[in-house]
Structures are given as structure tokens and as C-alpha cells.
């Protein structure tokens with residue numbers, strides 16, 4: 001997390017001291033470093049330079065903030081979207097439709113029509129019925145949809161079960177054995193233009209071998225499909241490359257390791273490659289800044305592990321409770337001492353626990369803490385559970401920072417509910 005470092009005993013985001021941001025916007029708040037995002041985009045691009053001119057389509061779901069999208073758009077990236085909402089966000093932030101791929105098992109007619117009218121680069125189809133619906137939509141709308149089928153390679157990516165997507169029991173893609181029939185069917189449908197093949201086997205992958213195995217399957221399928229007369233000119237190799245969350249764990253493969261593997265496996269494919277990195281680009285470019293509300297003695301008295309209660313909750317950072325994810329916790333102004341603590345949020349659920357028996361910097365009431373590696377799948381997965389307004393997002397650029405999403409006001413949160421007519425009539429109130 002190069003862009004979140006201690007300077008003079010105070011953690012900075014790039015050149016801005018975090019207490020200054022806390023002062024300006026309060027806590028909890030997500031803080032992003034634009035330099036970190038730009039660096040990751042450059043590293044990924046450089047790692048893949050040997051494969052020609054790939055389309056790097058940022059997986060918008062990782063962090064869809066408009067400022068994040070605009071930063072990556074300026075770095076030349078495209079987008080991988082999974083809903084009409086993400087597609088509109090990507091276009092609005094300046095990502096050209098010609099650099100957008102559309103994934104997802106449940107695209108609606110309306111989403112298909114908007115994407116087809118926008119003339120996106122490619123639809124990644126996940127089933128044959130989806131191909132049929134897209135054909136109908138394209139014919140009715142008078143557009144031509146460039147398509148690929150996403151292949152489910154029946155490979156265990158070795159990641160958490162909830163973020164594995166390439167096993168046969170997962171809902172994603174079509175089975176390898178079904179591919180020839182699916183392509184033949186799509187080729188017979190009007191409005192569709194077969195362009196490519198796609199795969200994505202899971203997220204936070206820390207071993208390249210399942211990816212290599214999956215890509216090898218794609219290589220042989222490309223040859224088979226071409227033999228059957230299908231013009232495959234694009235291979236979308238998905239995202240999923242893991243990042244370091246815990247500095248004490250072995251580091252995951254680097255973009256350079258990944259690039260070398262891809263270059264070796266795809267040699268001779270003669271396609272344009274597409275990649276869909278999400279977490280790799282933004283994960284370590286963000287933190288969640290929080291403040292200690294109070295420290296509570298554990299059951300068993302002063303000797304027991306205390307609870308450090310922070311003002312961020314599971315609604316702001318779902319990953320620990322959803323995937324047992326580990327996020328490093330650093331004091332913004334470390335005092336030198338260390339302690340063992342259970343770090344929890346204010347939400348009324350036992351699962352609102354970020355870390356149990358964690359050895360961390362000694363902290364006291366009022367201190368600022370940073371949940372590291374919170375640039376991906378953090379703000380975007382937040383909810384207002386317990387009527388907690390969504391936290392603001394701040395982007396730092398050198399010595400400046402800007403709020404790129406305001407804290408939701410409690411009035412806006414409550415005001416979104418509407419009262420039905422029968423509850424508006426005061427005369428029917430019971431006394």
C-alpha cells in the first residue's frame with residue numbers, strides 16, 4: 001500500500017495527512033489514491049505488452065465511483081460491466097462503448113437493447129436462451145451484437161467458495177462440451193455476430209495454475225471452433241488476479257508473473273486478448289478510515305481481550321463477515337505500543353466483527369484507524385443496514401483531495417421511504 005505511508009508519525013494518502021481528511025469529511029470514509037490506481041493500470045498494461053494490444057476492461061463492480069472510472073478511462077482502460085447501471089456509469093465517466101464488454105447471467109431485454117444501441121465491444125453470453133433473447137432484441141432494434149460465449153471450464157480456482165465462478169456447479173457460463181452446439185446455434189441466429197470466447201474462473205486467485213489450465217482449455221476450444229467455421233478473433237481471459245491483504249502471507253503472483261504466463265499460453269492463438277481486472281487495479285488504492293468509538297472490556301475482566309468498537313460497520317465493509325476476509329488494520333498515528341483486540345463495528349449483529357484476537361497498534365477512544373486494502377468491493381457493497389447512511393468517498397491526487405461521493409444525509413435516507421395513502425390519513429389514527 002505504497003500510497004498510504006507514515007510520514008512524521010502520521011499516515012498520509014499520497015501527500016495528504018489522513019487526520020486532515022477526517023476533519024473535513026468525518027468518519028467512516030473511504031479514501032482513494034489516484035496515483036495508486038494509475039500505477040496499477042500501468043503495471044498491468046506493461047505486463048501484458050508482449051501480447052500485442054489487449055483491451056484492458058476494468059471490472060466496474062470492484063469500485064464504480066465515477067472518479068475512479070474517469071481516472072482509469074484516462075489511463076486508456078475499457079470496462080467490464082454486469083448491468084445496465086454499470087454500463088451507463090462507464091459511458092458517463094468517459095469510457096468509450098467500443099471498449100466495453102458486458103458479462104452476467106441475467107441480462108434483461110432492456111439492458112441488452114441499451115448495450116446494443118450503444119454498440120458495445122462485446123456481449124459475453126452465459127447461456128443459449130440468452131443468445132436467443134439477444135438475437136430478438138438486436139433484430140427488433142436494428143443493431144448487430146458482437147458476441148462471445150463464456151465457458152465454464154469446471155476448474156476449482158482455489159479461492160473462497162463465494163467468489164469461485166468456474167466450477168461446474170456454479171451458475172456462470174456454458175460447459176465446454178456444450179460449446180460447439182451453442183456456437184452453431186448462435187451462428188444461425190440473426191442480429192448476432194460471433195466474435196469471441198470468454199472465461200472468468202473466480203476472484204482473489206493467488207495461484208496461477210488454475211488460470212493456466214483454464215486458458216489452455218480456451219486455446220483448444222478456439223481451434224475447434226475455427227475448424228467448425230466460427231470466426232474467433234477475440235479471447236476474453238477475465239479477471240481474478242489476487243492482491244496482498246496480509247503482509248505476513250506469501251505475496252500473490254505479480255502482474256508480471258501473470259503476463260509471462262499469459263504470453264506463453266496464448267502464443268499462436270492469433271486473437272485480440274481482453275482482460276477484466278478489478279481488485280488488482282483498485283484494491284490497494286483505497287482504505288476505509290474509521291475512528292475508535294470506545295474500548296470495552298472483554299468478558300473476564302481486564303485480562304480478557306478487549307473489544308475495540310469502531311464507527312465503521314459491516315454495512316460499510318462486508319468482506320470480513322461475507323468471506324471471512326482479512327483486512328489489515330493500521331493506526332493512523334501509531335503510539336508505539338501493541339495490543340491484542342477484537343475489532344467490531346456498531347451494527348447489531350454478531351457478524352459485525354472485523355478481527356478477532358488481532359495483534360495491532362495500541363489504540364484508544366477517539367483514535368483513527370485505517371482498514372487497508374479497501375479500494376475494491378468495499379464502498380460498492382455497502383448498505384444502509386441499521387439506518388446507517390452511506391459513508392463518503394474521497395479521492396486524493398498528490399497534495400489535493402476531493403469528495404467524490406458525499407456522505408448520505410439521514411434526511412435522504414429516511415426520505416426515500418414513501419407513505420401509502422391509507423397511512424397518511426390522520427383521522428384513522430387510533431388514540
Ligand code: LLP
Nearest residue numbers: 059103200203204239240276277278279377
Ligand atoms: N470479470 C467477471 C465476469 C467477474 O465476475 C469479476 C468479479 C471480475 C471480472 C473481476 O474480478 P477481480 O479481478 O476483481 O477479482 N465481492 C467479492 C468479489 C466478487 C467478484 C465478482 N466477480 C470480494 O469482495 O472478494
